[in-house]
Amino acid sequence: MARVTVEDCIEKLPNRFELVLMAAHRARMISQGAPLTLDRDNDKNPVVALREIGDSTIDVEDLREDYVHSMQKHVEVDEPEESAVPLLLAGNDPDQAEPAPTEQDGQDGYDRMSEDDLLRGLEGLPPAESPGSQRSGY
8 A cells, every 4th residue: 555645746736735625626526436546445535536646547637627617606508699689568568568679770779868868867766865864764
């Protein structure tokens, strides 16, 4: 039974912190049922993982890529975009639905509003209150 030393593994992964991360990840993979690349020799999973790294029986770059993939919380999936723009509803009445302008009409799909219309719309809103004011109810 050959003992693994840090010096054997440092040649493959020069950063000790990364070595610990990769060995721990490989040990977790072994405990989840990943096939071993060398004999266990009655060693525990972390020792087997270090021996695999030291003997170069596993590819360190593949191990690093698998580790990064396992740490990702959200994997973005490319989905095809819909070519048709959904109908925009004016209010809550579905009978008053107007189709959104398309690119064929020379529009970019957004409603256009003049500056005067925007100012009139903003005048109808209640004034914003600061969190420390007495009118805010806090």
